[in-house]
Amino acid sequence: GVSHDLRTPLTRIRLATEMMVDEDDYLREGIIYDIEDMNGIIDQFIEYLRHHKREELSCEDINALVAEVVNSELQHQRTITFKSNPNIGNIPLSSVAIKRVITNMIGNALRYSEGDIEVLSYFNSNKKYVVIAVNDSGPGIPENELESVFEPFKQGDAARGSEGSGLGLAIIKRIVDMHDGKVKLENRPEGGLSAQVYLPIKVLTPAQ
Missing domain, CATH: 1.10.287.130 (Signal transduction histidine kinase, dimerisation/phosphotransfer (DHp) domain)
Incomplete structure (x- = not known):
């Protein structure tokens, strides 16, 4: 309304x-x-x-989902490469919501960098999570703002993904929280930012 x-x-x-x-x-x-x-x-x-409440999750091919988003973002005439781990199987997720997350992450990288963009999928060290990372070669984010940029309505030049509302990264975090996952932003040693989404690997039960 x-x-x-x-x-x-x-x-x-x-x-x-x-x-x-x-x-x-x-x-x-x-x-x-x-x-x-x-x-x-x-x-x-x-x-x-x-995304204020949990959605019903279903087991989906995360590599196929990310590849679909990457292909759609190639319309921006920028080089975006996707390097996937083929050993990653289906994981529980909301495909529409996670597509929104990946689209927002790549959109931020496009907006705040001019070079090539790299998208990766891999297991974390203990193989409890699948990680989707979007790496760019932009200016990064000041270390003291890496956590605060996830706050709703965060404004300023460092509030990547704000698009005027300050909700871009807050939307990403809320969706990932709904999946019991984690979001990390890290400044890359070689320059640029790495935005990483951790999605848990778990088996859905009929009750879920």
Whole structure:
């Protein structure tokens, strides 16, 4: 309901711009840009609220899921490579939610870096988690902000993925928490940031 109430006046404003004269093209473009930006912020609020409770999980091929997202992100004309561990089997997850996580992670890497992006899948040291890592060659994040950027509405240049609402990384953390997983951000020694999602390997029971 709130989403509808916010979008209705935005739609009226968008329609009004269609009646502006050609001499006001520069104003029209600015208004349309702002409308799209506001719609994007509303989308992120809804996305954040949507993941307030646990969803039903099913065993899925995480490598296939990540490969699908990577292929869709190649439209940005950037080099994105995916190096998967073929020994990783199906793990319990919500495919729609985890796709959102991987898309947000790659989107952040695209936004805050200019070089190639590397996506990896592997087991953690004790093989209790499957790790999906997105590595970029951007400026990284100050060490004292690596934890705080996950807070909702965190703003500032270091709040990667904010897109104006400060919810990008908060959405990622909420979804991963729903999976009993972990999210880590690490500055890479060679430069850039490594965003890592740890998803637990566990067997689903009929009760789940």
